[in-house]
Structures are given as structure tokens and as C-alpha cells.
Amino acid sequence: MENEPVQSMSEMKKNSGKGLWLSVGLIIVVLIVVYVFWGKNRNASDEITTPTPTVSVSTASPTPPSVVTPGTEAPTPTAKTFTVIGKNFSFSPTEIKVKKGDTVKITLQNTGGTHDLVIDEFNVRTPRIKSGETATVEFVADKIGQFEYYCSVTGHRAMGMKGLLIVE
Numbered sequence: 001m002e003n004e005p006v007q008s009m010s011e012m013k014k015n016s017g018k019g020l021w022l023s024v025g026l027i028i029v030v031l032i033v034v035y036v037f038w039g040k041n042r043n044a045s046d047e048i049t050t051p052t053p054t055v056s057v058s059t060a061s062p063t064p065p066s067v068v069t070p071g072t073e074a075p076t077p078t079a080k081t082f083t084v085i086g087k088n089f090s091f092s093p094t095e096i097k098v099k100k101g102d103t104v105k106i107t108l109q110n111t112g113g114t115h116d117l118v119i120d121e122f123n124v125r126t127p128r129i130k131s132g133e134t135a136t137v138e139f140v141a142d143k144i145g146q147f148e149y150y151c152s153v154t155g156h157r158a159m160g161m162k163g164l165l166i167v168e
């Protein structure tokens with residue numbers, strides 16, 4: 001009986017303690033709710049102001065091969081390059097084959113002596129070059145046939161500085 005008021009006091013303390021914890025808990029919950037809500041809003045506004053950069057994966061689709069529609073003649077001419085080595089007294093190779101309409105690029109590479117490379121039918125003529133030098137000519141093989149390329153330095157053609165350009 002003596003302890004009753006004490007008990008009630010402790011009970012009151014307990015109650016007030018409970019109330020305190022309750023209010024603290026409530027505040028925490030409110031804070032969490034506010035935080036979450038605010039955070040969401042901030043994220044939303046972030047999304048608006050700073051849009052996520054679009055990842056541009058450049059899938060550069062390879063250009064489809066040019067379709068040659070049947071019936072149309074003269075497909076796009078292809079450039080063909082050759083290196084002809086010239087020396088006393090021969091050319092190598094001694095034969096060059098191309099298709100009519102091809103752009104032909106011939107580089108004369110002189111490895112000995114003084115030479116040039118001439119094709120009369122295509123008005124092709126390199127300058128005369130010395131050993132170690134190179135000279136390039138370019139022309140369109142616009143006619144079918146076999147044409148001799150040769151060195152125009154006196155006597156060289158007769159001594160074997162010649163080859164055959166075959167246009168098919």
C-alpha cells in the first residue's frame with residue numbers, strides 16, 4: 001500500500017516515457033516521409049533540368065554496296081594501279097591487264113639506268129628518270145586491244161624494254 005503512489009509515479013514516468021518515445025518516433029516517421037517525398041521531388045526536378053544524356057551508340061550501318069541495276073551499262077570504272085620496274089634493259093612485269101573503262105595508274109620505278117615509259121595509243125609518257133627515281137602516269141583505258149608500253153630512250157625498246165598493256 002505504501003508503494004502505490006511510487007508505483008503510480010513510476011507508471012506515470014513510464015507513460016510519459018512512452019509518450020516521449022511515441023513523439024520521437026512520430027517525428028522520425030515525419031522526417032522520413034518528408035525526406036522521401038522531398039527527395040522524390042528533387043529527383044523529379046532533376047530529371048527535368050538535367051536530362052540523362054542519351055547514349056549514342058553509333059552503329060554506323062555499312063553503306064550497302066551500290067546496286068548495279070541490270071540493263072544499265074558501264075558500271076563504275078575501277079582504278080587499277082601498277083608498279084613497273086624498269087632497268088637496263090627490261091620492264092617488269094611485261095604484261096598488264098585491265099578492263100575497258102578502267103582508270104590505270106602506272107608507276108615506273110627505275111632501278112638502273114635512265115628510262116621512261118611510253119604508250120603511244122593513250123598518249124602516255126613519263127618523264128625520263130634516273131636510277132632510284134619513280135614517275136607515275138594515269139589514264140583511262142578507253143579502248144580494247146593490246147598496246148605496247150616501252151622505253152623511248154634510243155635503242156632501249158629494241159633491247160627489250162617493252163611490255164604489253166592488254167585492255168579487255
Ligand SMILES: [Cu+2]
Pocket residue numbers: 113114115116151152153156161
Ligand atoms: Cu630505257
